Amino acid sequence: MELLFTDDQLAFQESVRGFLQKECEPERLRKLWETESGRSPEFWAKLAEMGILGMTAPEEHGGLGMNEVDLVLVLEEIGRAALAAPVAETVAVGVPLLAACGSPALQAEWIPKVVAGEAALSFGHADTPFVHDAHVADLLLLHAGGRTDSDIAVHAVPRGDVTLVHEPGNDPAGRLYRVEWQPSPETRIATGAVAGTALALAFDRAALAAAAQLVGIAQQLVDLAAHYATQREQFGRPIGSFQAIKHMLASVQVRVEFARPVLYRAAWTVAEDTAERMVAVSHAKAAAAEAAILAARTALQVHGAIGYTWEVDLHIWMKRAWALDVAWGTRLWHRARIGRAVLDDSAAPSFGYSARA
Amino acid sequence: MELLFTDDQLAFQESVRGFLQKECEPERLRKLWETESGRSPEFWAKLAEMGILGMTAPEEHGGLGMNEVDLVLVLEEIGRAALAAPVAETVAVGVPLLAACGSPALQAEWIPKVVAGEAALSFGHADTPFVHDAHVADLLLLHAGGRTDSDIAVHAVPRGDVTLVHEPGNDPAGRLYRVEWQPSPETRIATGAVAGTALALAFDRAALAAAAQLVGIAQQLVDLAAHYATQREQFGRPIGSFQAIKHMLASVQVRVEFARPVLYRAAWTVAEDTAERMVAVSHAKAAAAEAAILAARTALQVHGAIGYTWEVDLHIWMKRAWALDVAWGTRLWHRARIGRAVLDDSAAPSFGYSARA
């Protein structure tokens, strides 16, 4: 029993953080927003160079064959940087789903391209209305049929074969699309129970990736607000010396800090695909979103009117928090899922406390 | 349109406050607790002298013939004093119910005794498990049958004819009893629609009286905490000069202040028995209880460990708040009742905004 990352995992997180701080500062994010796609192929290539895009790819396709425990800290950094690129969609969800369901030929066609930074993926699930960053995904992995019925299937559809309806949303870092498409035998890569299992796992991977980013965003918001409160003076002293400011930020930090172990445990249950996976992922998503939403409200209140402006960077993270809060299941959706397991099915053991002797 | 008390109403409130401050200070309350009944017949007589016990009694029985608008400020003071006596049960609920349903003979037998301070009443309703202060009530007004069925009836039963099971609770100022009794034709004072209407009104009167007391309790708790925070020094200054203390007490005061107009409006709807009565009473009870419960938590936190002791008076009001919070419908019960009117039946107009032109 050990709830701890390895030195290697922590070192990689550090290097990703340094990379993103350099390559992804707010000035560049704002420039990206003004481009048509809002995304940068050059930057995508740099993510590949850093090894991020190959993290979950099987080694036979040039990847690193890592799992969610390796990935979760990197996704936290991606949230902290408010990165505008479909890393979660591609690395956390797309590649594992393709590796699980795609034919050897399909894998060999696409995964090496992802690893090399030459392709991106995205994922659409019937439980969520939008496909994120579909406009820059080269291959879309899509859910057809219902949740459990006999029609259920996973399809892999090149972007050129679907119609994308852009649904402009509040967050420039994650564009939303409705995807109009026709399932066909040529695009189908899994059916039946295999598809059902793979889709449920992909949904949880997407929710986990959102949770990880939300934790990073929440911490960033607290740090931004703490920094501002140290600089900004009113009544002749830094506003951060007022207890009201101190206590509201401290309260947020409590929620952020206690979302972390929940997130890390969820990453482990996904990596190991344990029986607790769904409850653990829902817990992580709900706790991370709560921390991030509280952080957004509080950071804005600490900043005051200046935080309400376009030119101050705060809104970059607030919008990311609001968007990811409702992506891949809202807090209430996830708490309801936990409720079914804990209150109705009695299927959710307590960590440690319920362990079998 | 005027949401305001008359000078007479405010002057009577003042005089009641002065009276209770003198006659009902914590030292005396504590002595009362040590008596067997926990109640004082002498004090009951003084309440009669003050005119409080006769407020709602018809003038023909020696009362003042006043209504809930007159009474609500007095009940607030009773809460503020943590009075241990069945004033709400007798004056706010019992007398009006008896006056509405009792035979002329029964009224003539009991109401003058109440006015004179020689009798007390209490009320039992099927929606609430306990009868408050039944041990000192001379006549119990009891609900028989279901809520709306043909068996519904109001009975007036002398205390000697029932069995009282004491259910010791957390609040010494309001004892709880389960009443075991047999309805009989002799005790029945109303049946059918008359009984149903009277019982529903009596329930709302009880909830309104609890709400009024809760507002008084909430304000008292804030005042006690503010006073303590002004006296108590830590780190070389009064703790009330710390922003954390200031802000938590200010937040409570907001809830207390906005419970008041809701309470006063509810009193008016009961006095006038308007179509909005149930929603208005539920709103008052839920808002007052929320303010009082928040006040209790906050006042304790401001006091720190000393507030947790028996010898400091704070707990007198905290226990009253906790007890009245769940008497005559919990906050959730009342909000659910509002929900049925607002969300299901669309039966609750907004004050002013929904007015007919």
Place this chain on the structure above:
Amino acid sequence: MDLTFTPEEDAFRREARGWLEAHVPAKPLPSMDTAEGFAAHRAWERTLNDGRWAMVSWPEAYGGRGVNLIEWLIFEEEYFRAGAPGRVNQNGIFLLGPTLMDYGTDAQKARHLPRMAAGEDVWAQGWSEPNAGSDMAAIRATARLDGDHYVLNGQKTWCSRAVFADWIFCIFRTDPESQRHRGLTFILVPLDAEGVKVRPIAQLDGETGFAEVFFDDVHVPVENRLGDEGAGWRVAMATAGFERGLMLRSPARFQSTAARLVALYKDEAEQADPALRDAVVRAWMDAEAYCLNTYRTVSRLMSGGSIGAEASLNKIFWSELDVHMHETALSLLEARGQLLPHAPDAGNVGRWLDGYLFSLAGPIYAGTNEIQRNVIAERLLGLPKA
């Protein structure tokens, strides 16, 4: 206590409702933070004024109806029920107008009030400076008396409407030696005066409701001073005073939001999480409570009472209520709630996101809620200053 409307009040309501039904534009006007929308809102002010509904609570002499505060509340209820446009000149009508009536000279009243009423002059307000936000007395912008003119220098910020407005009212430091709230003077400045530069501030939704206003040796005649030299703080406090603040946050605004939330809940009830039902009920309750408290306050004012620090209780209550209502709506809308109003699938729900962003400003502007809590603690509860 009498919570029924009088026949006169009912008649006033009927008249207002009738006029509004006949005149409120069928389609919402474009945002007043655009040139086109600003013009449309200015035109609407003219329409209101033509019907003598622009400033119902102003005396008839200044183009109003001289109604009392209860009637003003009734008018607002009808205004929000009718879905009428936002008031582009609210800074003028509700803040500066009444202050002019109290502190202005006859010439100032004659010059400004009719044009304000008619929407010919739209007013911006200039309270804050970059280093004088919550600490409002830290004002640095200066006015130097030079013969029959003041020479203005410095900067104001968060000036709502200033991008398209005609005039701005500000306080300046006239005594350079003075500290804090002493030595300040209240001055009216035409935004087209030489040396005035207005820089729009983009909000987080990209709109420009605010601006910074820079004063570089701006000359305004002494007649533009409102109240005495050095009395600026007192005049400003009157402007920001309770009754006027009340007019900017009439209960009907929140009740209309609550009504929309109730309607949204009914639409979504089948798939909504059961926990949201209670949140909707609480929103409705608090909107009602805010309304009832306003009627209580207004009743007290009409009986000769006055209002002081209680205004801080109000500020906290309405601003938290507004955030809560919009959060609840967004919870009901789930992922759809993040769509901008023009998104294909947004239907008519995109307004909630806009409203949420606006609601988040509530606990900040007009004195942060932290400042309000200090006021409540110190002035109402008697807690000692730090």
Place this chain on the structure above:
Amino acid sequence: MDLTFTPEEDAFRREARGWLEAHVPAKPLPSMDTAEGFAAHRAWERTLNDGRWAMVSWPEAYGGRGVNLIEWLIFEEEYFRAGAPGRVNQNGIFLLGPTLMDYGTDAQKARHLPRMAAGEDVWAQGWSEPNAGSDMAAIRATARLDGDHYVLNGQKTWCSRAVFADWIFCIFRTDPESQRHRGLTFILVPLDAEGVKVRPIAQLDGETGFAEVFFDDVHVPVENRLGDEGAGWRVAMATAGFERGLMLRSPARFQSTAARLVALYKDEAEQADPALRDAVVRAWMDAEAYCLNTYRTVSRLMSGGSIGAEASLNKIFWSELDVHMHETALSLLEARGQLLPHAPDAGNVGRWLDGYLFSLAGPIYAGTNEIQRNVIAERLLGLPKA
């Protein structure tokens, strides 16, 4: 990261579970705040010690099992699952014991540890004084060195267990000129020493878990000093340190409450308001989060890490969680929730009221949550001191 228990850990759990199943009293012991209950709890400590389960994390040399922190968590899980009695000597075992091991002389260890382990000496703690609560460094009680004795004078308060305990550990001011946290000394005092007076403090539920302790020229030998003269603050901080505090608030305590809440909800689900379902889920989630965070902290400590101001995050989290769980239970119980445990209709629900009152002390004791928020803001977030 590996969130499976090792075979050794499983074996340890089996052993603990087996022993507890065989030994935990079938009926709950009476309250340890009564003479009878105190004796019963002391006897239970002896039983635990006989099985070498009293202080599993102590070294074997002192009667423990020398288990690591993960195993200690496992033991606690089993302890709470088994519904075993509260630890009457927790101040000794979890606070003073480890401090003695670090700072005590060999003679002190030999004298105190075995008797502590065996429940022969039950320890009270004496941190606070009437004017030194949140401001813990404002201590005034004095110890004057007189030859080979200290002479103690002054008063301590909120001394838990002191009514029936045998010994108390306190800090005294040994340097009368000193200020704040300098010049303090940590001293062990037998409660039957001449000049010691213990006055029980009745709590709001009428029980007497606390006492005031008065020292009137109490003589204790110099050997009763723990650590150096003047080093009392450092020793006291070690005693109150994170790992030891952790032992008083093991996750299993909150998980067992959450499990009871879940069971209560299932009993009441049919008539419960739908909004309470979400409250129960949140309680369960937060109890899990507290557990996971503890495993994370323990993993870090076992890998050589250390914990500082993060302890303040913990304090806030568990104390708010505990209040929330009990509030939710009382909401489910409605009017029944206010019955005392011995009321005829209370059944087994009266425990929730007791637990609620106890939970309300959580945000106060061991450093108020306001103090903890200051610590988080200043030490973790780098905000400036006032």
